[in-house]
Amino acid sequence: MSADELDAIVVGAGFGGMGAAIQLKRCGYERIAILDREDDLGGTWYVNHYPGLAVDIPSTTYSYWFEPNPTWSRLHAPGAELKTYADRVADKYDLRRLMRFNTTVDGARWDEDAERWRVTLAGGETVSARFLVTATGYLSQPRIPDIDGVSGFAGTMIHTARWNDDYRAQGKRIGIIGTGVTAVQLIPELAAKADELTVYQRTAIWVVPKVDFPIPPVIRRIFARFPAIQGLLRLLTDALAEVGISTAVVNYRWTRPVNSVATWVSKLHLFASVRDKRTRRMLTPEYEFGCKRTTFNNDYYRTFTQPNVRLETEGIDRIEADGIVTTDGRKTPIDTLVLATGFDLWEANFPAIEVVGRDGRNLGKWWRENRFRTYDGVTVPSFPNFLNLASPYAFTGASYFTMMECQMRHMDRLFGELQRRGSATFEVTEDASARHFERMAKRLGNMVYFRGNCAASRSYHFRGDATIVRPSSRGRALRESTNFPLSDYAFR
Structure with a gap:
C-alpha cells in the first residue's frame, strides 16, 4: 500500500491505539497504519515489566467491555497477563498486520491543500493519511530526575x-x-x-x-463458557471503582x-x-x-x-x-x-509529538497559551481530522478502558456523520470547544485537587488549573460521548 493511500495513522500500539484502530475498522476504514517506537505491541504493559508489576484495579474492570478476558489468574492480574491480553486482542481483531514497530514519530502537520496529515518519522521519511490519531497514553515518557551527578x-x-x-x-x-x-x-x-x-x-x-485473591480454574472455565456471569462481576467492580473516584x-x-x-x-x-x-x-x-x-x-x-x-x-x-x-x-x-521517578506527563506528553494544525497552530504551544482543553477529551479546534486520545479532562471511570470506550463511542458518532454527509473533514468549532471547556472548568471546584489540601502531593493528575481526570461521572461521560451535538463540528 502506498503511503499516500492511508485512511488513518494511529500513533501508539497500546490499548488506546488498538481501541482506536478497532473503531476505525468498524467505521469501514481498513487502510490503517499503527506506528510505535517499541519493537512489540502493548504500550505500557510491554514497556513495564519490573518485579511486582500488577494491575492496581480489578482486572475485570481493566479490560474492554466488548472483549472480556475469562483467563485472569487473580482479581488484580500480574502485568504479564495484560501483555498476553493485548496480544489476544491484536490477533482477534487482525491488528498486527497494521502495526509498524521501531518507528518513532517526530511530528505531524496538516496539509490544507491535500486535506491530509503529513507525518514525519525519525530518519526523515514522511507518510500521510486523512485522519491522525495520537494514542501515546499518559505514561509514555519516562522522567529522569534532575539531580546533580x-x-x-x-x-x-x-x-x-x-x-x-x-x-x-x-x-x-x-x-x-x-x-x-x-x-x-x-x-x-x-x-x-x-x-x-x-x-x-x-x-x-x-x-x-x-x-486480592486467585481466581480458581473452575471459575475461569465458567467465565469462558458463560460470559454473562463474568459480566455481572464486571458490573460490580465497575461500580466500586466509580464510587471510589466519583466520591x-x-x-x-x-x-x-x-x-x-x-x-x-x-x-x-x-x-x-x-x-x-x-x-x-x-x-x-x-x-x-x-x-x-x-x-x-x-x-x-x-x-x-x-x-x-x-x-x-x-x-x-x-x-x-x-x-x-x-x-x-x-x-x-x-x-x-x-x-522509580515516574513519567513526564505535562511537559513531554501533552502532546507527545509536535502536532501542527490549520494556519500553523502548534498544539503544544496553543495549549500552554490558552489553557489545556479538549472537546470531550478528544478533539481540538483548528486540528481537522485529528483525535488526541490521552488528553486533559479525558480520563474517567477509574479505568483507562472506560476512557477509551467513551472515545470509541465519540468516534462512532463522529465518523458516522462524516460519512452520512459525504464530507472530507471534521473539525470541532471554536465556540463548541470554548463552551465545553467552560462546563469542565465550572466543575473543577468540586474536585479534591482544587478544593482539598493537595499542595504537597506533587500529583501528576493535575497541573495548575488543569487535570487529566474528567470532572464528571462515568455515566455522564458515556452519555456525552454518545449524544454530543453534531452541530458542534464543522463538516467540510
Missing part, C-alpha cells in the same frame, strides 16, 4: 520503565528514588533479595489494603467524609504494619487522600520494618559514582540505582 553513576542504573530482566538484586546495595505507585509494588520485591535497600522518599503516599476525587466538595474514612483506613493499615512511631510519621503524607493515585498494597508498609531496609527522607544533594549524598552531607554507598 546522576549521569555519572558508575554502578547499575535502571529506570522502572526500562527494567533489565537479567538484573539480580541478591547481595546488592540498592538505592531507589521514588515512592509512587510503581515503587510501592517494586520495593517489597527488592527488599526480599537485596543486602541493603535505601528508599529515598520525597513525598509519602497513602496506601490502603489490597483485596474521593470528582465530587469531593460533597463527599469529603469519604476521604476522611479512606485516610483513617490507610493510617490503621500503617499502624498495624509499622510499630515504630518515627517511621510511621515519615510514611504519613501531608496532603489529602485522593490527591494522588490511590495505591493498594499489603506489603509496602511492612517492608520498612525489615533490618536491611532504610527509609531516607532527607533531600538528595548529589549522586556520586558509588553512592548518594543527601543534603545533610551523609553518603550512602550503593552499587545499584533504581529510578
Whole structure:
C-alpha cells in the first residue's frame, strides 16, 4: 500500500491505539497504519515489566467491555497477563498486520491543500493519511530526575520503565528514588533479595489494603463458557471503582467524609504494619487522600520494618559514582540505582509529538497559551481530522478502558456523520470547544485537587488549573460521548 493511500495513522500500539484502530475498522476504514517506537505491541504493559508489576484495579474492570478476558489468574492480574491480553486482542481483531514497530514519530502537520496529515518519522521519511490519531497514553515518557551527578553513576542504573530482566538484586546495595505507585509494588520485591535497600522518599503516599485473591480454574472455565456471569462481576467492580473516584476525587466538595474514612483506613493499615512511631510519621503524607493515585498494597508498609531496609527522607544533594549524598552531607554507598521517578506527563506528553494544525497552530504551544482543553477529551479546534486520545479532562471511570470506550463511542458518532454527509473533514468549532471547556472548568471546584489540601502531593493528575481526570461521572461521560451535538463540528 502506498503511503499516500492511508485512511488513518494511529500513533501508539497500546490499548488506546488498538481501541482506536478497532473503531476505525468498524467505521469501514481498513487502510490503517499503527506506528510505535517499541519493537512489540502493548504500550505500557510491554514497556513495564519490573518485579511486582500488577494491575492496581480489578482486572475485570481493566479490560474492554466488548472483549472480556475469562483467563485472569487473580482479581488484580500480574502485568504479564495484560501483555498476553493485548496480544489476544491484536490477533482477534487482525491488528498486527497494521502495526509498524521501531518507528518513532517526530511530528505531524496538516496539509490544507491535500486535506491530509503529513507525518514525519525519525530518519526523515514522511507518510500521510486523512485522519491522525495520537494514542501515546499518559505514561509514555519516562522522567529522569534532575539531580546533580546522576549521569555519572558508575554502578547499575535502571529506570522502572526500562527494567533489565537479567538484573539480580541478591547481595546488592540498592538505592531507589521514588515512592509512587510503581515503587510501592517494586520495593517489597527488592527488599526480599537485596543486602541493603535505601528508599529515598520525597513525598509519602497513602496506601490502603489490597483485596486480592486467585481466581480458581473452575471459575475461569465458567467465565469462558458463560460470559454473562463474568459480566455481572464486571458490573460490580465497575461500580466500586466509580464510587471510589466519583466520591474521593470528582465530587469531593460533597463527599469529603469519604476521604476522611479512606485516610483513617490507610493510617490503621500503617499502624498495624509499622510499630515504630518515627517511621510511621515519615510514611504519613501531608496532603489529602485522593490527591494522588490511590495505591493498594499489603506489603509496602511492612517492608520498612525489615533490618536491611532504610527509609531516607532527607533531600538528595548529589549522586556520586558509588553512592548518594543527601543534603545533610551523609553518603550512602550503593552499587545499584533504581529510578522509580515516574513519567513526564505535562511537559513531554501533552502532546507527545509536535502536532501542527490549520494556519500553523502548534498544539503544544496553543495549549500552554490558552489553557489545556479538549472537546470531550478528544478533539481540538483548528486540528481537522485529528483525535488526541490521552488528553486533559479525558480520563474517567477509574479505568483507562472506560476512557477509551467513551472515545470509541465519540468516534462512532463522529465518523458516522462524516460519512452520512459525504464530507472530507471534521473539525470541532471554536465556540463548541470554548463552551465545553467552560462546563469542565465550572466543575473543577468540586474536585479534591482544587478544593482539598493537595499542595504537597506533587500529583501528576493535575497541573495548575488543569487535570487529566474528567470532572464528571462515568455515566455522564458515556452519555456525552454518545449524544454530543453534531452541530458542534464543522463538516467540510
